[in-house]
Amino acid sequence: MTTSLDAPATGGAHAQPPVPTSPSGPAPDVTEAVLDVARRAKVAARALAVATRGVKDAALHALADALVAEADAVVTANVEDLARGRASGLSDGLLDRLALDPARISAIAGALREVAALPDPVGEVVRGSTLPNGLRMRQVRVPMGVVGMIYEARPNVTVDAVGLTLKSGNAVVLRGGSAAASSNAVIVDVLRRALVAQGLPADLVQTVDVFGRPGGVALMHARGLVDVLVPRGGADLIRTVVREATVPVIETGVGNVHVYVDATADPAVALPILLNAKTQRVGVCNAAETLLVHRDAAESFLPSALTALDQAGVTVHGDDVTAALAPADVTVVPATDEDWATEYLSLDLAVRVVDDLDAALDHIRTWSSGHTEAIVTRDLASSERFVAEVDSAAVMVNASTRFTDGGQLGLGAEIGISTQKLHARGPMGLGELTTTKWVVHGDGHVRP
Amino acid sequence: MTTSLDAPATGGAHAQPPVPTSPSGPAPDVTEAVLDVARRAKVAARALAVATRGVKDAALHALADALVAEADAVVTANVEDLARGRASGLSDGLLDRLALDPARISAIAGALREVAALPDPVGEVVRGSTLPNGLRMRQVRVPMGVVGMIYEARPNVTVDAVGLTLKSGNAVVLRGGSAAASSNAVIVDVLRRALVAQGLPADLVQTVDVFGRPGGVALMHARGLVDVLVPRGGADLIRTVVREATVPVIETGVGNVHVYVDATADPAVALPILLNAKTQRVGVCNAAETLLVHRDAAESFLPSALTALDQAGVTVHGDDVTAALAPADVTVVPATDEDWATEYLSLDLAVRVVDDLDAALDHIRTWSSGHTEAIVTRDLASSERFVAEVDSAAVMVNASTRFTDGGQLGLGAEIGISTQKLHARGPMGLGELTTTKWVVHGDGHVRP
Structure with missing residues (x-):
């Protein structure tokens, strides 16, 4: 973790408060701070869970507009990341994946607009029937609640993850790669302000990057607050998350x-x-x-x-x-x-x-x-x-x-490719970021 | 763990080999023995994954017949459990839940026949279409592979779990409550012999009860071999499994x-x-x-x-x-x-x-x-x-x-009620014991 992470590069009224972290290893205050982030995500998610598709799509377009409008600030932060990356000897390939310019930012914003154009999975009736006793039963798709994302270098993943989780009615807590920390901090700040301008809670999008590695570990242990954690990156990252996490995890990506x-x-x-x-x-x-x-x-x-x-x-x-x-x-x-x-x-x-x-x-x-x-x-x-x-x-x-x-395969954007059998297998789209709820209507029915 | 668990009460040609366990705590040989059980389950599951519904339903009826035919042996073993339970001061309520007689065994066998009558979830096409480029894509329901079950006293859960996992094309590895150990050992032995008589692998049904508590812990860590672990029992049991397991778990049952x-x-x-x-x-x-x-x-x-x-x-x-x-x-x-x-x-x-x-x-x-x-x-x-x-x-x-x-709710029998959001939420029937596979047919299609 670099010192520059301890204070976000920018900070408006809706920026997350900067929090000092211990110089090395997890500390109780980091755990408590991350749990607090997750709690705020859970509260924010409640507002989005009952939002209409219209509200969500308008928000996605507003986020895209904001990214384009503030491309300069993002590029400035990205220059910091690139300088740090060059100094620490990142390969040309990794530097290229990290680099942002106005054209790339425009493409990233375009991906948000594409997500807005996708059907809303929330509210879909997965199955339903009237039972012999007259009970009306249906199983309805609803948001997960709070989605955690732990991922590596590319800052476009930050925006993709936000787009997919928002559209599926979830709040997201991000832990990005430290190489992209400055870019991610500005991107998250831009997106949070754009959410508030749309009348939505800023805490739908939060990052725990300021807490460094211990913050990621705390996120893996936020049981009852994080409904699903999706690691995206190399085999080592995924192995660590699967081994360490006590919240439900979807294993992604390793492909032999x-x-x-x-x-x-x-x-x-x-x-x-x-x-x-x-x-x-x-x-x-x-x-x-x-x-x-x-x-x-x-x-x-x-x-x-x-x-x-x-x-x-x-x-x-x-x-x-x-x-x-x-x-x-x-x-x-x-x-x-x-x-x-x-x-x-x-x-x-x-x-x-x-x-x-x-x-x-x-x-x-x-x-x-x-x-x-x-x-x-x-x-x-x-x-x-x-x-x-x-x-x-x-x-x-x-x-x-x-x-x-x-x-x-026609799912629209994907949040990752699951290689596990539980919940999601293969490419995960919006539907895989939802769960279901059984809704039963009776007329005073009791069980005989 | 009681000494009587170290040797199954009966042992035919297809009984699992009795394995001595260390008197207390987990030991490397227990871990290896349980991994071996899981490996054999994985091999056995391959045969069942491609079995037709006809084969599976015939097997379920054969298992039911065998339980009824060997009810005396089950009752004899159950008498041992009850005597041990009384000696250790089990409450009348728990003793009643543990007790088996020919009528109850007949009811348990009946539950297997009811599962045979349910539709087969395997092969169901969850979604499918021809994509604009001509690729034919379908997402098909397939068995999980190896299902682990960790549960408490009632021996009927043993049979229910076997019925549901077999019908959904899976092998099952059981870890039952020690109070029902003698009954479960005989039941598993009866079911294994009945499977072999049907031309199916005995290892579709295995128990790790002989390894006691350390066997259960080893099962929770059998990554890559156990596809899903379902704990069924009180809050303490479920909490322990969720905290300890590194294999995917479905949390069940606690209902406030x-x-x-x-x-x-x-x-x-x-x-x-x-x-x-x-x-x-x-x-x-x-x-x-x-x-x-x-x-x-x-x-x-x-x-x-x-x-x-x-x-x-x-x-x-x-x-x-x-x-x-x-x-x-x-x-x-x-x-x-x-x-x-x-x-x-x-x-x-x-x-x-x-x-x-x-x-x-x-x-x-x-x-x-x-x-x-x-x-x-x-x-x-x-x-x-x-x-x-x-x-x-x-x-x-x-x-x-x-x-x-x-x-x-019309799902037929259930293997538990999930209180988590991942994979299954609410009552879990046969469909929830399956995963999906993407099958794509092309004519030499390559990605542009």
Whole structure:
């Protein structure tokens, strides 16, 4: 935690009060301060829970307007983050993800307007009927209440999280990456003031960044106040949150993703899917990390595929059969179990030739993180077995793994991709930020 | 943990191997043994995940038949439990809940047949469409995998849990109350043999009772193997599991349930609902624990209500206004904050007169456990506000709180009543024991 975090970069009438924190480690006053943040979020959430879609959408547009209007202040704060990042040796890639300019801020504001255009999940009747005894029963979608978000560097996640939680009727408590602390402080301040101008409570959007790491830990333990905590970031962050949190958590994002090329696959279909899955965007959770090839397809598919991967700048980590089939000018690094286990998030790909579909399913069962797997095949029975037996959030048949994405699957924006089975699995949109309530109307009904 | 638990009371070819445990505290070998149980459950679950409804329903009937056929062995083991219970001073009420006879075993078997008659949630398409780019997307209900159950005394819960988890395509790992250990060991053994006779893996049903308390703790930490853990029992048990578990947990059951009698309530509707909610069955989570009365209804409603409660054997813990309105022959114990907070689970009721609907909502917000609240009213606006603003799993309008029940609400049997907001809220039936999988079919689709 850097000293600059102890005082937000700007502070209007609706800025959260700056709170001194202990120089290292959690302290009782940090815990109490974070619980107080969560309590205020809970109170604020009550106002939003009964707000109409009209009120919420107007607020989202107002937040977007405010971000654009105050882009200069955001950029100024961002310059501080970038300077600190350069001084601490952040890579060019990370600096690029951190950087904001008016065009990027405009795009971020545009995402808020897109969320405003999405249907409101609140009030949806999930099921309902009149029971034989005449009771009218319905199960209605309602907001969660208070959503916690713990995430890493990119400041656009701050705005995305606010948009999705507000639209679904929730208050949000944010703990962003320290690298983006100055940008996030200004963004949160801008959004809070815009909420108040709309007649909504500022405390719908709060950050615990000023409390540093201990603040994040306190958030993980705010039982009864935080209804769900969503970590978004690398494997380490997610593991820490899952292990440490006593509030309900949705595990997101780690994707050790497989593409399986079956015996009957059409190479003209398989190769574009493979290249798209591996190279269209590396460093994302739905990018492919391992290619499995049926041995009957290996000779016809692998040599040209390895050449294409090589030309795309991909380093192949292959088993013996793969190495033997590689053209002379393509280097294959010998693969170990560690390669099967690794989510590279880079231009690397593990490649293994398998005896049959069963061996492919077995490999996936052993090594997959349960995010997304794809089969390329012309055989109906193989595709049906793959769909039935792969135990992952998403299964693709003759399509790129990159389609596991809320926007691509028509959910609108997404708050993350769940790799757990409880509550939400796969891309999480607005509906996944709600829960349900049973509402029962009777006429003096008693239970016999 | 009693010594008799170290060796199951019976042991056929498909009995789980008896494993010696350390006399006190968790030990690495217990952890490893429980992880091994969970691993075997995961393998067994794979077979069931692709089983048809026909196979599962036939198995459920076979389990029911086996329980009836081997009722004598179950009763013999139950006699051991009862003797141990009497020796350790269990109350008559607990001994009654523990006791099994052929009639009760027949009823328990009947519950399995009822689960067989319920629709199969697996395979249900939750949503699906063809996307603008031609991708065919559907979200399909699939089994969770491995369900853990940690519960208290009643052996019927063992069978209910097995029925619901099998029907929903899951394997179950049980940790029952030590008071019912002998009964549970025989029941599990009977069910395992019946599964094998149906060509299904015995390891779909396993217990970690032989490992005692450390086995339960190991189950709570079996990350990656146990997909969801459902504790069922008293508040202490649930609190312990929620705090201790690192696997996903669904919190169940604690019900500090309120009945609010509004200014316009018809006493002829309010009194039967109140008596039903409080006295139809005490000791259950959907029974009323606090009565709130609008002050405009207090004079007309409370005197006769207090007399009726008194005649029903209910001890009233009331505020000053309530005490002042009580008939001379009805004793009102002065209520403290502890009364507002308590889930009595007995013939006790806290009673408070409130100034208006806002005060009632405020009381509920402060003290409710979020299970069920009821309003009795003739005023539409009051009912609408109560439904919108009470943040509980179930809200009743002019109906008894006792209707918060899977069977009563048409879900069929229930595995528990969730008081959390994640995944399941309120009664949990078969659907709540499943998750979903995204299945996407393309024709070589890649992401642009």
